[in-house]
Amino acid sequence: MVSSIPLRPHSHPRAEERRQGRRVSKDAPDCTREPSGASFETPAARAPQDEGGAESGERERIAARAAAARVADPEIPVLTIDDLGILHDVAIDAAGQVVVTILPTYSGCPAMGVIALGVEAELAEAGFSGARVRLSNTPAWSTDFMSEAAREKLRAYGISPPERGAGKRALFAPSASVACPRCGSEDTERVSEFGSTACKAHWRCLACREPFDHFKCI
Amino acid sequence: MPLASPDPRAAWLMRLGDASLILGHRMTQWLSRAPTLEEDIALANLGLDLIGQTRALYARACEIEGGGRDENALAYRRAEPEYRNPLLVEQPNGDFAVTMVRHLIFAAYATPLYERLSSSNDAETAGIATRSAREMAYHLRHAAEWTIRLGDGTPESHARAQTALDDLWPYVPELFEADDLDRDVAASGFGVDPSTLRGDFDAAVAGVLARATLAKPAEVRGQRGGKAGRHSEHLGHILAELQVLQRAYPDAQW
Numbered sequence: 049m050v051s052s053i054p055l056r057p058h059s060h061p062r063a064e065e066r067r068q069g070r071r072v073s074k075d076a077p078d079c080t081r082e083p084s085g086a087s088f089e090t091p092a093a094r095a096p097q098d099e100g101g102a103e104s105g106e107r108e109r110i111a112a113r114a115a116a117a118r119v120a121d122p123e124i125p126v127l128t129i130d131d132l133g134i135l136h137d138v139a140i141d142a143a144g145q146v147v148v149t150i151l152p153t154y155s156g157c158p159a160m161g162v163i164a165l166g167v168e169a170e171l172a173e174a175g176f177s178g179a180r181v182r183l184s185n186t187p188a189w190s191t192d193f194m195s196e197a198a199r200e201k202l203r204a205y206g207i208s209p210p211e212r213g214a215g216k217r218a219l220f221a222p223s224a225s226v227a228c229p230r231c232g233s234e235d236t237e238r239v240s241e242f243g244s245t246a247c248k249a250h251w252r253c254l255a256c257r258e259p260f261d262h263f264k265c266i
Numbered sequence: 267m268p269l270a271s272p273d274p275r276a277a278w279l280m281r282l283g284d285a286s287l288i289l290g291h292r293m294t295q296w297l298s299r300a301p302t303l304e305e306d307i308a309l310a311n312l313g314l315d316l317i318g319q320t321r322a323l324y325a326r327a328c329e330i331e332g333g334g335r336d337e338n339a340l341a342y343r344r345a346e347p348e349y350r351n352p353l354l355v356e357q358p359n360g361d362f363a364v365t366m367v368r369h370l371i372f373a374a375y376a377t378p379l380y381e382r383l384s385s386s387n388d389a390e391t392a393g394i395a396t397r398s399a400r401e402m403a404y405h406l407r408h409a410a411e412w413t414i415r416l417g418d419g420t421p422e423s424h425a426r427a428q429t430a431l432d433d434l435w436p437y438v439p440e441l442f443e444a445d446d447l448d449r450d451v452a453a454s455g456f457g458v459d460p461s462t463l464r465g466d467f468d469a470a471v472a473g474v475l476a477r478a479t480l481a482k483p484a485e486v487r488g489q490r491g492g493k494a495g496r497h498s499e500h501l502g503h504i505l506a507e508l509q510v511l512q513r514a515y516p517d518a519q520w
Contacts, residue, residue, distance in 0.1 A: 152397075154315065154318065154401065155315050155397060155401055156314030156318035156319075184390075186392070187393060187396075188384075188393040188394075219403075219470060219473065220410075220473065241308060241404065241407070242304070242312075244307075246311060250304065264404070266400040266401060
């Protein structure tokens with residue numbers, strides 16, 4: 049763990065509803081899907097005994113994960129932190145508090161602090177008080193962690209998604225073709241390796257003449 | 267000069283962080299002054315990556331040290347002799363060719379450094395290095411493309427790129443000279459001995475210089491001292507700018 053973002057303790061009226069058996073809404077994202085490589089079977093994920101044993105602890109954890117998974121990236125609001133593959137772990141510690149582990153993306157990305165606050169707010173809204181967010185450098189995040197669904201959402205939003213494995217390209221190797229997210233043409237050219245945010249490069253389409261962002265591959 | 271930290275692993279990570287912080291700060295000095303809008307954004311992003319890497323390296327160093335310091339204490343409350351960056355990164359920005367050639371040299375050194383460090387026996391350090399290696403490879407491509415464009419461009423841009431290369435080459439050897447600290451952390455499996463990186467550096471730079479029609483300067487006895495805390499006059503000016511707010515108003519926050 050590299051740094052903890054201290055969060056203010058919360059006492060939210062909905063905490064009481066949740067303890068009384070309020071269910072997570074049906075439109076919550078599918079919280080049973082776990083990204084490959086993530087391990088949720090940590091000892092800390094076991095339920096505190098005074099809340100009804102392992103089963104209710106696991107329900108709590110799933111509800112907490114569903115809440116955290118709703119948090120959107122502040123710079124690409126169509127993607128949630130789950131889509132990006134940075135929601136690494138949600139556990140409940142020995143004291144019964146939720147601990148959310150997120151993976152930092154680009155070293156210089158200023159959105160991490162906002163994302164941590166978003167997780168705090170969403171968990172408070174779902175009735176989990178005193179949640180903590182920790183950043184972990186292990187495993188090192190890569191654009192390869194993004195799901196196919198996330199890539200499709202990016203394309204629909206007008207951002208050309210990253211190619212898989214492109215971060216390992218050799219110095220003078222040609223870049224993979226980048227399709228225009230608007231017209232689909234691969235007759236495109238790079239304007240600059242750097243764009244409007246730390247995660248984007250600036251491209252243009254030579255077929256439909258539209259400029260577009262391409263998600264930087266690392 | 268004593269180590270920057272009693273723990274050699276922490277001292278070594280701080281040294282890597284010092285290099286990326288000072289170079290990152292140099293990049294921020296380009297803001298609003300780059301030759302094109304795209305390049306202004308690019309230089310800002312190069313700086314942002316470097317400063318982000320610094321924060322992760324410093325934070326891990328502080329955790330290992332366990333003495334209660336944090337990354338802000340390292341960045342804002344140390345004087346020149348406590349900084350252990352190589353002299354290359356504190357050299358003035360000069361013209362655009364100097365900045366790009368300096369970045370080519372640094373990225374061609376840092377990319378294989380972080381690639382090797384991604385098998386550190388410390389998992390957090392390995393994770394930071396894995397991400398940093400991908401970012402520095404991206405920086406290397408950017409700096410290489412500009413070096414080629416400038417070197418293989420007009421007579422004016424070629425002359426400026428060659429002058430930049432000749433002026434900065436004396437700062438190359440220090441990057442690869444291993445001292446006791448380098449050897450110590452490499453032997454324990456935590457760090458990397460920089461003398462093992464020179465082959466990768468030479469291969470990458472030779473490929474770029476050939477395409478750029480630039481002549482590789484003759485090997486010289488280099489300028490050295492930064493890694494041991496002996497700096498050029500430039501670092502003091504950088505720190506004055508970097509630290510002025512925290513020195514005037516300690517622990518100020520906004």
